[in-house]
Amino acid sequence: MKTVQTVQSFDKIKLLADSRRMDILRLLMATPATLTQLARTLKQSPAWVRHHILALEAADLVEISETKRTGKVTEIFYRSKADAYLLQEIVLPKSKKPSVIFSGSHDIAIEGIAEHLTKHMNILSLPVGSLDGLVNLRLGVCQISGSHLLDESGEYNTPFVKHLFPEGNMEIVTLAYRTQGLILTQGNPKGIKKITDLARDNVRFVNRNAGSGTRLWLDAELRKQKIPVEKITGYEISVKTHSEAASLIEAGKADVSLGLQAAAHQHGLDFIPLFEERYDLILPREQEETLNPLLDYIQTADFRQLLSSLSGYSTAHSGEQIHFD
Secondary structure, rough: OOOOOOOOOHHHHOOOOHHHHHHHHHHHHHOEOOOHHHHHHHHHOHHHHHHHHHHHHHEEEEEEEEEEEEEEEEEEEEOHHHHHHHHHHHOOOOOOOOEEEEEEOOOOHHHHHHHHOOOOOOOEEEEOOHHHHHHHHHHOOOOEEEEEEEEOOEEEEEHHHHHHHHOEEEEEEEEEEEEEEEEOOOOOOOEEEEEEHHHHOOOOOOOOOOOOOHHHHHHHHHHOOOOOHHHOOOOOOOOOOOOHHHHHHHHHOOOEEEEEHHHHHHHOEEEEEEEHHHHHHHEEEOOOOOOOOHHHHHHHHHHHHHHHHHOOEEEEOOEEEOOOO
């Protein structure tokens, strides 16, 4: 696992949090089976098994592999699908290395970190946005989160961590400061220069997912400038990562998005900087030992060299621990 692997659906992880469904999926990973065979192995009724099979099938984790008819009897065999094997790597990693689920705001530097740490750990990414990432951390779905949530007080992340983890025992470590702004078609043929231009009739926008720090910043700015979201063509179209937004612009499917300078640079797009933000890693102290290879790496010169290769990243405060009550 040389690069970060992305899991697109949190719902699939939640589905497999039910140990009964995980038991069924384990059996189907080993060999196709009928409802009767699964029921016999699990010592349950075929109706009980069918209920959980339907849930797994709806989540695209199980499919019918074969239908056999013997006389008047029809046997339907089920098997696990490819997605199930990726989830198996998350839930049941077959590796001597620890597997860590990173959930939160998408960050391009995390991909480089994952590649560097491949000898020490498997890092799997669930990009859901800053706010939902902290919620996932609270629920125990992940071991570490990434966030750039700006509070009304002007402080990044700590007010949200305090609210979601009132018992404390959490660590906040700055990964980097990042530059965000308008990602634009190469050459900027529409002449877009500022946020108010998003409301122009001839401008197509692509948004970030609700709960992401980028989306929250944009919504606050639109309210401040009294720009109705209904005036922005494409406001309702959202993607989960900066890279996806840049890809749509590069493909000519949108004219502009709000996102990282590094994403614009990687896709050969124009960029207008709007603000710099602090991006932090948040983790429970109980996970510190497992995550030490990652925490140690962001203190190194190699990590700073990695960030220097990405446009719009500042390492001035990388590795600093944020102290909060």
